Amino acid sequence: MAATNLIGTAVVEVEHKLPLPFDESQESFELIAQGAESLLYRTTFSATGQPAALKVRPEKKWRHPTLDKRLTRARILAEARVLVKLSGEGIVASGSGNSGKRAKVKQPREGDHDVAGLKGFVPAVLALDWESGWMMTEWIEGRTVKKAVYDTKTDRNGDNTTEATEALKSLLACIGEVIGILHASGVIHGDLTTSNMMLRAQPSTPESIASPTSSLAGDIVLIDFGLSSQSVSEEDRAVDLYVLERAFGSTHPREEYLFPEVLKTYAESTRSGMHGKTGKLVLRKLEDVRMRGRKKSMLG
Amino acid sequence: MPIAIGLEGSANKLGVGIILHPPTRDLTPPSPHDSAYSDDERSSQPSKGTPRSPPVQILANLRHTFNSPPGTGFLPKDTAAHHRRWVVRLVKQAMAQAHVQLEDIDCICFTRGPGMGGPLSSVAIAARTLSQLWDKPLVGVNHCVGHVEMGRAITGAENPVVLYVSGGNTQVIAYSAQRYRIFGEALDVAVGNCLDRFARVLNIPNDPAPGYNIEQLAKKGGIMLELPYAVKGMDVSFSGILARVEEMAAKMQQAETKNEPWLDVATQQPITPAELCFTLQETVFAMLVEITERAMAHVGANQVLIVGGVGCNERLQEMMGIMASERGGSVFATDERFCIDNGIMIAHAGLLAYKQGFSTALSDSGVTQRFRTDEVLINWRD
Structure with missing residues (x-):
């Protein structure tokens, strides 16, 4: 195994063998996160030398091999399709030649307004190989929104200052806009949390954040589309928002009162793809979803 | 007392x-020096x-x-x-x-x-x-x-993620703040109901239990056919799978009456009830283990407890055991009495x-x- 210095947040120290072609690669692989489904490494894309995120879906030994292959393939492709559709980028290269499985993902149509709006808001797909079970995407430099919100809290003593509150508000407004564009593109994220949003370190579009002096400046990048699906139904969109609302409340109880900012911009900002009637219908649906007396409490 | x-x-x-x-x-x-403590009390x-x-x-x-x-x-x-x-x-x-x-x-x-x-x-x-x-x-x-509670008392599992699978219920449960919280569940029919109803289609006896008889048949099977796989986050759905496997059973029975057995494409082996039971079990149990693993990752647990009638199934216990050991944990299950x-x-x-x-x-x-x-x-x- 070529990987050296596996530093990770892994709870269980199980040795993971990297899939082909990385098992003999000279690049370094740093284990960033381990979920139920996949392992995330930070590495370098050998074709261009740029930093990259490698998401590996290891074989599940408890599952029948035929079923396991089928699911891994379907999930890697589904995730890549959504990312490619959203980022408006083609695949730069497919996985190592040994399997010869070229990823066939259609380029989005020119002039597709909604899709173009999300360029840079999701990581670009660099390469994938469903046979070996991995996908490589652009590495997003920066920190998670979760960390950014936590950091504002520790910056000040006790309550957030007016300045910090304003910065948080514009951050939340940004999140509302990005989700609006995402939904308008016909994609449901499926697992919106502040850990699945990054703040890109260098702002590439200056107008994206209201206050560039704030520590919360930067572009919002949505990551981890492992549970995403394609849908335009109000119900699915409302549930997507509801998942975020719940996750935000439990992760950031102090800032919870600011969350309506997300919903406000989602439905009202002209930069959000959902402004106007559709957005209002989704918010009305969200009230139903809340009122449904949520049969489950997903509290960790 | x-x-x-x-x-x-x-x-x-x-x-x-x-x-x-x-x-x-x-x-x-x-x-040990306290005389009030008597061995008789144990x-x-x-x-x-x-x-x-x-x-x-x-x-x-x-x-x-x-x-x-x-x-x-x-x-x-x-x-x-x-x-x-x-x-x-x-x-x-x-x-x-x-x-x-x-x-x-x-x-x-x-x-x-x-x-x-x-x-x-x-x-x-x-x-x-x-x-x-x-x-x-x-x-x-x-x-x-x-x-x-009975599963915990019998196995001694202290704070496990619980997979409760029976004819009426399919739930992934974890304890938090004085409640057993449902992290995932079947959105339509329960897994045991899916198995029971399939047993009816194949005319498998209900004695001692339809699921038990499916398990015994599945041990003779080995061909993995393609069924839908319906995991949505931490929830599962079985009705589509049941409909599909019932169609397969109808196809198999029809082929039998015509005396032209339905052959598996890859192996050229005839599809028998055993193969259908095998396929059904492998598919639905994989879904159950997957949502259990998700819940374990979510709450950071490494113990699993399986309860409910379907929990007797040794193949389910085996699959869960492999998953738990991959996560450095262990699986607890009880026998048919509990x-x-x-x-x-x-x-x-x-x-x-x-x-x-x-x-x-x-x-x-x-x-x-x-x-x-x-x-x-x-x-x-x-």
């Missing part, structure tokens, strides 16, 4: 159990569970199952009649077996729900009658909580609540077909 009798009849099993909770000792271990059974709570004693655990002929399911009316016919005999037998007197019993526990209305109410009537006759308090118990619906689990969960001061007034002792696991305040856990 607290003793409870439990009556269960939410589905086609009538169960009567009598349990004894040895008195809880002080949390501080007694000094329970006769060797301590297997957590050192702090002495193991429960099962004084009686009887069950009588209503089985309908192959190709049919159990109907609420017939099942309720079965329970009415057997409940007095079972209670008498349990009391005799347990060697307890009426005055030893602290409370009468019964299943309030969830389950089938008819069978539930016939057993509830028996419980109310006993409560009036013997002048003992009633304790209404949530069936799912009964399964979870996995399949039984009275002792109702007695156990009821007694836990009773010791916290809970009881059900006669006027509130109605049964309910819908009773969520997370509605119950689990005030006996920290």
